[in-house]
Amino acid sequence: MTTAQATSNPSGDLGMAHLGQIIAVASGKGGVGKSTVSTNLALALAAQGAVVGLVDADLYGPSVPGMLGIETGKAPTMSPAGKVVPAIAHGIKVMSMGMLTDDDKPAILRGPMVTKYLRMFILEVEWGKLDYLILDLPPGTGDTQLTLAQAFPLTGAVVVSTPQDVSLKIARRGIRMMEQVKVPILGIVENMSGFTCPTCHEVTHIFHQGGGAKIAESLGVPFLGAIPLDPAIVDCGDEGRPLVIAHPDAPASAVYREIAATLSGRVKAAAGIPTPFDWQWADDTSKPKPSADPAHAGGAAEVPVMLDRRDGRTLTLRWQDGHDQQIDVRDLRLACRCAACVDEMSGRAVLVPSTVPLNIVPTRIWSLGNYAIGVSFSDGHSSGIYTFGHLRAMLAAEVEDV
Numbered sequence: 110m111t112t113a114q115a116t117s118n119p120s121g122d123l124g125m126a127h128l129g130q131i132i133a134v135a136s137g138k139g140g141v142g143k144s145t146v147s148t149n150l151a152l153a154l155a156a157q158g159a160v161v162g163l164v165d166a167d168l169y170g171p172s173v174p175g176m177l178g179i180e181t182g183k184a185p186t187m188s189p190a191g192k193v194v195p196a197i198a199h200g201i202k203v204m205s206m207g208m209l210t211d212d213d214k215p216a217i218l219r220g221p222m223v224t225k226y227l228r229m230f231i232l233e234v235e236w237g238k239l240d241y242l243i244l245d246l247p248p249g250t251g252d253t254q255l256t257l258a259q260a261f262p263l264t265g266a267v268v269v270s271t272p273q274d275v276s277l278k279i280a281r282r283g284i285r286m287m288e289q290v291k292v293p294i295l296g297i298v299e300n301m302s303g304f305t306c307p308t309c310h311e312v313t314h315i316f317h318q319g320g321g322a323k324i325a326e327s328l329g330v331p332f333l334g335a336i337p338l339d340p341a342i343v344d345c346g347d348e349g350r351p352l353v354i355a356h357p358d359a360p361a362s363a364v365y366r367e368i369a370a371t372l373s374g375r376v377k378a379a380a381g382i383p384t385p386f387d388w389q390w391a392d393d394t395s396k397p398k399p400s401a402d403p404a405h406a407g408g409a410a411e412v413p414v415m416l417d418r419r420d421g422r423t424l425t426l427r428w429q430d431g432h433d434q435q436i437d438v439r440d441l442r443l444a445c446r447c448a449a450c451v452d453e454m455s456g457r458a459v460l461v462p463s464t465v466p467l468n469i470v471p472t473r474i475w476s477l478g479n480y481a482i483g484v485s486f487s488d489g490h491s492s493g494i495y496t497f498g499h500l501r502a503m504l505a506a507e508v509e510d511v
């Protein structure tokens with residue numbers, strides 16, 4: 110199985126169907142609030158009625174047990190099947206290195222051991238049937254993250270960043286890395302974005318505003334929301350009762366819930382073309398079927414209801430709102446935003462159009478979750494991910510050109 114197929118066809122093929130949608134929460138560096146986001150997000154999904162598991166994959170500095178008030182350092186309970194029984198906290202199931210070691214004895218693990226432990230945390234735990242398994246990844250964009258992304262059929266990744274430029278640049282690098290291993294980016298969360306006054310609850314922006322949204326737009330990935338800086342989040346983390354449980358009325362709790370709602374909508378089968386698919390362009394094998402729900406007035410702009418090959422050089426899309434779009438396949442290649450085609454720091458185009466053969470064609474087009482396609486081309490290029498938002502924006506650009 111190729112990595113692309115693994116990600117477009119989550120969990121099922123690898124005997125992991127009981128784990129549901131596996132969502133990784135990543136950040137370029139530590140301290141940006143990744144574990145806090147993972148924990149509150151898991152609880153917000155559970156509050157919607159989902160069965161949720163949370164893996165604290167930060168083996169070196171496990172903070173999730175503390176945030177959820179889980180006792181640490183005890184030998185784990187084993188199930189009759191010889192699997193570890195996860196802790197249950199505020200209605201979610203949790204596995205963390207902190208449950209195996211004492212707080213004051215940090216795990217000393219080398220790269221391959223990290224992957225081994227994580228495999229164990231995912232596969233050797235009595236999770237039961239989950240709707241979502243949230244992986245709180247270790248910070249950074251190194252080998253561990255790469256290995257993880259490749260070893261598990263992730264539905265996608267949520268990238269957490271703070272609003273400072275340097276943090277956003279690191280987040281951009283993380284996103285590029287995920288894209289290269291074909292892990293769909295479900296979106297960017299900007300954390301500690303503005304300050305919530307503890308008395309009047311008004312949010313004041315102390316850093317620049319909108320950096321996360323801008324980066325998301327420039328990379329063609331969704332922006333999921335901005336969580337304000339709130340001193341109550343720190344207290345809740347220390348007391349083992351995360352914000353969405355302790356202060357459901359706080360502005361940040363509302364953002365966590367919105368992010369959970371957006372994510373569950375995004376990973377659930379949208380009314381568009383059925384996924385997964387892996388379409389061979391040359392002979393049309395496994396072309397995606399049209400949606401059972403046809404285009405209609407008031408339909409969504411970024412949900413395709415049909416994907417077709419008008420001729421060998423033209424990809425046709427019909428959107429749920431009834432708009433039809435024809436994309437020349439060379440234009441599709443030129444629109445690629447992967448790290449090899451667009452400079453990751455400046456956002457400037459690296460791809461020189463004259464190097465793209467005039468007769469280039471796609472070889473395969475495959476689904477990535479329900480919000481993007483991956484395309485491999487006859488020039489060997491296959492790292493591009495085209496979100497439906499990006500493809501739809503190409504239609505808007507066409508209209509402006511006229």
Ligand code: ADP
Pocket residue numbers: 136138139140141142143144145146172248300301302336337338339340342343344346361
């Ligand atoms: P990471 O997992 O990225 O290392 P943590 O989730 O452990 O980061 O958060 C680091 C610290 O920042 C913790 O003390 C946490 O309580 C605090 N924190 C996280 N998000 C916020 C926020 N929005 N407002 C205030 N403090 C926050």
